[in-house]
Amino acid sequence: MPTDTPERAALARAVQHANAFLDGLEQRPVAATATLDDLRARLDRPLSHGGTPAAQVIDDLVADVAGGIVGSQSGRFFSWVIGGGTPAAMAADWLTTVWDQNACLHISGPAAAVVEEVAGAWLKDLFDLPPQASFAFVTGCQMAHVTALAAARHGVLRDRGWDVEQRGLFGAPAIRVLANPDRHGSVDVALRILGFGLDALEPLPLDAQRRVTPEGLAAALARRDAPAIVILQAGELNLAAFDPFRALVPIARAAGAWTHVDAAFGLWAKVSPAHRQLADGIELADSWTTDGHKYLNVPYDSGLAFVRDADAHRAAMSLATSYLPPGGGVARDQLDWNPELSRRARGFAVYAALRELGRDGLAALVARTCEHARALAQGIGGLPGAELISTSSLNQALVRFPSPAPDATDAEHDARTDAVVAAINATGEALFGGVTWNGRRAMRISVSNWRTTNADVARAIAAARAVLEHGTEV
Ligand SMILES: Cc1ncc(COP(=O)(O)O)c(C=O)c1O
Structure with missing residues (x-):
């Protein structure tokens, strides 16, 4: 150059x-x-x-x-659900910076607007979401929750004759929020930002696989005196549990409730024929959130919100001022759907990754990462000194390293687990996360990077073996 x-x-x-x-x-x-x-x-x-x-x-x-x-671009990064950047996504992201479009209006970046239009439609098709659903390309799943739950807030109050955009929440009918207790903390932050307050949250009963039960939801919704939002999840962080949407969503709908699904990485199960069934019925919900910067392997920042009721979504987000000329109903202006005004043209990277991978490449990416997660869980969980807690049907797993001391206490098992995870990470060969799950410390295994190979998996297992054989002092 x-x-x-x-x-x-x-x-x-x-x-x-x-x-x-x-x-x-x-x-x-x-x-x-x-x-x-x-x-x-x-x-x-x-x-x-x-x-x-x-x-x-x-x-x-x-x-x-x-x-x-941090080597989160590495194929041996297994800590949080962080994808890498595919070559086309990284390059498109660079060009996004060089072009520096303000992607708030069609007129301020015509190609940026059309790229989002096209990629949004591709994504709805890939996820089997309703073709009329609206969408927003936001910074991450956190802001996708804010966007989708703002639409939910509008929708459930509109159904009670209350215009929340005009009148606010003071004096509005109190909204019940019924949620999977294993939900990600970003849901709670969205609820706080939107003025619900955490006291509005009512935990729903779970089954042994930590999925919301239809009976529990039906019982919780038997009271029909208040507008309600039900929050479910596709892909819980530790077990990758999926709520049984096909059974649950019709119960919520019959009660007039809005169903929102946190599918930060779980929605991508839909793109893999071998995993699609996990998210069966998810398309019946009212709003969905996911990330491009996780499973699609698009650089940060890339979150996505989809809303069945486009009118509620638009009413919650749209901004009309005289100095910003609208797209005239022909072009899609992002400011009608996004919480921000001026914003990065983040659709280019999503568009590029989708084109680069194609439908088969996406399916292969999800299938491959799930196989790698299982191989890591079994390979490390099967080592002397390790205990496999769970593998999942998707890309998450949990392993624990109990203390070898004969009468070790729970605290000692926890301490040994943390020490082994730290020692594996200190080898530099792989990076895993720690978590408290079911009251016990465990090592989390998450695989979502397109770069991870069988050799990476073998290298990580070898690092864990070396630590377990030679001690945690590295
Ligand atoms: C299940 C789940 N929901 C929501 C989030 C929040 O996503 P983001 O960090 O993109 O805002 C995450 C990720 O960290 C997640 O794993």
């Missing part, structure tokens, strides 16, 4: 550093190695008066963050 202008020089350096970073994924430790003090000392340079040449800023930045970048 020519380097005759500051722009070209900086971008050329970025390409070089990016390629070196990706080439080094195999060798570098997966966990970050730089300490907080290291990073502060390196990055906290005096802010100059005269500025710094662009290429040098990039070179310095890369040098200063060394060891402070």
